[in-house]
Each structure stands twice: as structure tokens, then as C-alpha cells.
Amino acid sequence: MFPLQPCAVAGCDRPAVFRLATCLPHAGEPAAYRRELEEYLRSAERISELNLDGVELSGLDLSGKRIRCCTLSRARLERLRFDGCHIRLLYLDFASLTECSFADCQINCLVLGGAELSGCSFRAATMPRCNFAGARCRDLSFDGSDLYASRFTGASLDNCSFRDCNLKQVRFDHCTLAEVDFRASNTEEAFFT
Amino acid sequence: MLGRESARDALLIDPGIFDEGLLRLLEGNGFYPRHVLITHAHQGHLSGVRTLRKIYDPALYALEPDALEFPAERIAEAHPLHLAGFTVRVIATPGHSQDSACFRIDRMLFTGDTLLAGSVGQADTEYEKALLLASVREKLLSLEPGLLLFPGHGPPSTLEIEQRFNPHLRE
Numbered sequence: 001m002f003p004l005q006p007c008a009v010a011g012c013d014r015p016a017v018f019r020l021a022t023c024l025p026h027a028g029e030p031a032a033y034r035r036e037l038e039e040y041l042r043s044a045e046r047i048s049e050l051n052l053d054g055v056e057l058s059g060l061d062l063s064g065k066r067i068r069c070c071t072l073s074r075a076r077l078e079r080l081r082f083d084g085c086h087i088r089l090l091y092l093d094f095a096s097l098t099e100c101s102f103a104d105c106q107i108n109c110l111v112l113g114g115a116e117l118s119g120c121s122f123r124a125a126t127m128p129r130c131n132f133a134g135a136r137c138r139d140l141s142f143d144g145s146d147l148y149a150s151r152f153t154g155a156s157l158d159n160c161s162f163r164d165c166n167l168k169q170v171r172f173d174h175c176t177l178a179e180v181d182f183r184a185s186n187t188e189e190a191f192f193t
Numbered sequence: 194m195l196g197r198e199s200a201r202d203a204l205l206i207d208p209g210i211f212d213e214g215l216l217r218l219l220e221g222n223g224f225y226p227r228h229v230l231i232t233h234a235h236q237g238h239l240s241g242v243r244t245l246r247k248i249y250d251p252a253l254y255a256l257e258p259d260a261l262e263f264p265a266e267r268i269a270e271a272h273p274l275h276l277a278g279f280t281v282r283v284i285a286t287p288g289h290s291q292d293s294a295c296f297r298i299d300r301m302l303f304t305g306d307t308l309l310a311g312s313v314g315q316a317d318t319e320y321e322k323a324l325l326l327a328s329v330r331e332k333l334l335s336l337e338p339g340l341l342l343f344p345g346h347g348p349p350s351t352l353e354i355e356q357r358f359n360p361h362l363r364e
Contacts, residue, residue, distance in 0.1 A: 073351075089349065093350075093351050094353070111350060113310075114358065129347060133310060133350065134357055151311045153312075153358060154358040
């Protein structure tokens with residue numbers, strides 16, 4: 001399951017990040033750590049059980065990898081490609097994602113609560129039970145995706161496209177919707193309140 | 194299912210079904226389901242126990258063992274459990290049912306039908322609803338916001354997400 005080693009700095013209650021004895025704010029050389037981390041992520045076929053809370057990553061192509069039980073809470077991700085990845089239990093809560101692509105992914109349990117997403121694609125992804133509660137979403141495409149039982153409770157969706165999606169048991173409670181396209185999707189099986 | 198890489202014993206929480214997937218997960222990783230925690234005695238959280246007990250010999254733990262059709266050990270808030278290498282804190286959260294419990298294990302909080310992503314469990318009466326909300330507010334929302342939440346149904350969450358965005362928990 002998730003790594004549980006606490007940060008080595010006395011009084012800090014955050015968990016230590018991957019390969020370090022401390023959390024990221026207490027890391028000595030963040031730039032060197034980022035380079036080493038990017039190299040590891042590029043080369044690893046399976047990425048599992050990592051704590052990467054608060055990391056900043058950009059321009060990485062992680063397409064086709066298997067990602068399991070990782071936390072990237074409050075991470076800043078720009079132009080990352082996860083296309084075709086198999087993802088199981090990934091925490092990206094309160095993270096910032098800009099122009100990231102999850103096209104054709106098989107995703108089970110992705111947590112994006114409180115995250116800020118801009119220009120991201122989830123096209124043709126199978127992504128049941130994903131949590132977008134309170135997320136601020138702008139210019140996203142979910143076209144052709146299966147979102148069974150996912151939740152957008154309290155999210156704001158601006159210029160987002162849900163064409164030809166499976167929305168069975170998807171909850172859009174307390175959402176703010178602006179320019180959202182649901183054409184050819186089964187909205188009658190989703191919940192809007 | 195929770196298990197340490199260094200140990201063979203595993204801990205199951207609410208095995209609502211015992212199917213090939215769970216069997217493969219256990220056997221494929223060399224785990225023996227030594228302990229089973231039950232959040233409450235509703236069939237959707239228990240149905241897998243019948244099959245599980247035909248294959249293995251797990252010990253069951255619940256707040257109200259009398260509500261179960263299987264023998265189980267009675268647990269209480271005051272007594273943390275040490276199972277399969279994990280320390281389990283028991284949190285009694287009546288409301289959805291009188292015997293509802295949540296389990297805190299390290300950074301994880303297993304909430305059964307008490308607290309769900311963006312929602313709370315069903316309650317049959319206004320009294321039970323009030324009891325449920327009081328349980329959540331007093332016993333769960335007071336915990337560290339960074340806890341990872343694993344409800345009995347629906348997607349996972351965190352305590353902070355629920356504190357900030359769950360419409361059922363707004364005053």
C-alpha cells in the first residue's frame with residue numbers, strides 16, 4: 001500500500017517522498033531531486049507505491065506505463081502524457097494539471113478532488129469511480145470515455161466536453177456548468193441536482 | 194486487502210464479495226486472510242465471508258458480533274487492534290446503523306457506509322441522520338485532513354476533500 005515513512009525533520013507531520021528521508025519542502029536540493037525522479041519515472045515500466053506529494057513535473061511522456069497506489073497530492077504537472085496507461089488508485093487531490101493527457105487510459109480510482117485542471121484530455125478513457133469533487137475544470141475533453149460511478153460533486157466545469165460518454169451513476173451534484181457538451185451521452189442515468 | 198510485503202498474513206475489510214479477483218489477489222501475492230474487519234452488519238459488506246470461511250479460517254472483528262451470522266470478536270474504541278502488522282484504531286460511528294464503525298490504519302481511513310465521497314450513508318429516520326452527522330463531524334472531521342478515505346461504496350477520497358466539498362457536511 002502507500003509508503004508511510006514520516007519526514008525525518010522533527011515536528012513535520014508530512015510523509016517522506018520517494019527516495020528521500022524528508023518531505024519535499026524539507027528536501028535539500030529540489031532541482032537535483034526532480035532530475036533524478038524524472039529519470040526514474042521515464043525508465044520504470046511499473047510505477048507503484050510512491051509518495052510524490054507536491055512534486056513539479058513537466059514534459060514527461062509516461063504513456064503505456066502501469067501506475068498503482070501512488071500519491072501526487074498538490075503536485076504541479078504540465079504537459080505530461082499518460083496515454084494508454086493502466087492506473088489503479090492515484091491521488092492527485094489539490095494538484096494542478098495543465099495540458100496533461102490521459103487518452104485511452106484504463107483508470108480505476110483516480111482522486112482529483114480540489115484539483116485545478118486546464119486543457120487536459122481523458123478521451124476514450126475507461127475511468128470508473130473517479131473523484132473530481134470540487135475540481136476546477138477548464139477546457140477538458142472526456143469524449144468517448146466511460147465514467148461509471150465517478151463524482152463531480154461541487155466541481156466547476158467550463159468548456160468541457162462529455163460527448164458519447166457512459167455517465168451511468170455519475171454525480172454532478174452542486175456543479176457549476178458552463179459550455180458543457182453532453183451530446184450522445186446517457187445523461188438520464190447521471191444525477192444533476 | 195492490506196498486507197505487508199514482509200509478512201504472509203493479510204487483513205480484509207468488508208469482503209462484500211469473494212470472487213476470483215480477490216482469490217487471485219490473495220493467492221497471487223502469497224497472502225493468507227488471517228483477519229476480517231466488518232464496518233457494519235449489512236449484507237453488502239459481509240456476503241463474501243461465507244465463501245471466505247470455506248477456504249480459510251479468518252478471525253472476524255465487529256462492534257456488535259451478535260448482529261452477524263458468524264462468530265466474531267467484539268471490538269471497542271478504547272482498544273486498538275494489532276493485526277497483520279497494522280495498528281487498527283476503531284472509531285464507533287452510529288447512524289447508518291447502530292453497529293457502524295470506521296477503521297483508521299496508518300494514513301488510511303476505512304469508512305464503510307458512514308462517510309462516502311461527496312455524500313454520507315443512508316439513515317432511515319431523522320434521528321439516525323442526526324446521529325450519523327454528529328458521528329462524522331465529531332469523530333471523523335476532527336482527524337488530520339490528509340487522511341486517505343476508502344468508503345464502502347464509490348470512489349476513494351481524502352478527509353480534506355470531504356471537509357471542503359461534501360454538501361452533506363455543510364452547516
